[in-house]
Amino acid sequence: MFCVTTAAIKGLAPHPLDTKDLEEQKANRAYLESWMNRFKTSRLVDANS
Secondary structure, eight states, rough: HHHHHHHHHHHHHOTTTOOEEEEHHHHHHHHHHHHHHHHSSSSSSHHHH
16 A cells, blocks of 8 residues: 555656756655655554554
C-alpha cells in the first residue's frame, strides 16, 4: 500500500519533482509538507511498533 500511496502523492505534485525552477520547487515542497504533516496525526508509529 505504501508504494501506491507514494506514487499517488508524487504523481499529483504540482510540478515535476526534478524541476530546476526555484518557484516550482517551493510549490512542490509546500505540497509535500502538507502530506507529511498528515502523518503526524496518523497511527503510523503504532503500526511500526
